[in-house]
Amino acid sequence: MTTLENAAAVLKLFSKQEIRQGHPGLSFSDVVENLKLPKSTVSRLLMTMETQGMLERDPDSRLYQIGKLLLAVSSHYLSAPLVDLASPYMTQLSQLTQCTGYISMLEGRDIMVMRMFPGRTYLQVVTPAGSLLPAHETAIGRAILSRYTDDEVRQRFSGKYHAQSANAPESLTVLLSRLAEVRLTGVSFANNETLLGISTLATSIFNKHRNEIVGLCLSFPSPAQGKEIPEGIRDGLIAVTRQLAEKLGDEYWHLPAGN
Incomplete structure (x- = not known):
């Protein structure tokens, strides 16, 4: 493989081994074992990646983390005026509700996670910024899709429609029906779709001034059968959404209180 291919393979290890923020990092041995390269080659490769800002090495543990160059590039890519505006609101909301919060945008048939806000409620699995998920199989994706007409949604999903989750809309017809429900309430709900045990x-x-749409969501352990969504989650999310809508002139949310 070329040096570029080897460097890409190293970066993919971070995803493969689920190394996220707060994780100690990737070791020299991890790279040697997974890339099946001579130690001398790996040493030169990691040194070059570190020099170029692609990796950073902890001086004490000697473990590697993603470098400032890649973080800077990704932060610009995962930034948009509406995302930046909504972030402080979602930070506070996640803290108040103890839920993990997300801001996402639509990318084709997928949603891309732009920001993640850790809550105090322990979730074994979280979805980091930069992740892509099927829009039709997520609450936040359907919240965004509901802003489009049925014809626009049909065009976006023209061709083969497939749902991996047993709890997701199994056909385009069912999806359109779910979107109609979201348009009535403004709120989209997913229960055990992307992840079992998570709602x-x-x-x-x-934002009409920049033609941007973002989704806001809170994730939390699924309520036991017959139980309601924990108090404060729905009201808190709607309150934050209304505050942002007022700033942006989003008439969709100019509804009487309580609707």
């Missing part, structure tokens, strides 16, 4: 409540915001 998500989502809304969407439109």
Whole structure:
């Protein structure tokens, strides 16, 4: 493999081994074992990646983390005026509700996670910024899709429609029906779809000045059968959404209180 291919293989290890923020990092041995390269080659490769800002090495543990160059590039890519505006609100909301919060945008048939806000409720699995998920199989994706007409949604999903989760809309017809429900309430709900044991409540915001739509959501452990969504989650999410809508002139949320 070329040096570029080897460097890409190293970066993919971070995803493969689920090394995220707060994780100690990737070791020299991890790279040697997974890339099946001579130690001398790995040593030169990691040194070059570190010199170029692609990796950083902890001086004490000697473990590698993603470098400032890649973080800077990704932060710009995962940034948009509406995302930046909504972030402080979602930070506070996640702390108040103890839920993990997300801001996402639509990318084709997928949603891309732009920001993640850790809550105090322990979730074994979280979805980091930069992740892509099927829009039709997520509450936040359906909240965004509900802002489009049925014809626009049909065009976006033209061709083969497939749902991996047993709890997701199994056909385009069912998806359109679910979107109609979201348009009535402004709120989208997913229960055990992307992840078993996890429920998500989502809304969407439109910035008409820049033609941007983002989804806002809170994730939390799924309520026991017959139980309601924990108190404060729905009201808190709607309150934050209305505050943002007022700033942006999003008339979709100019509804009487309580609707």
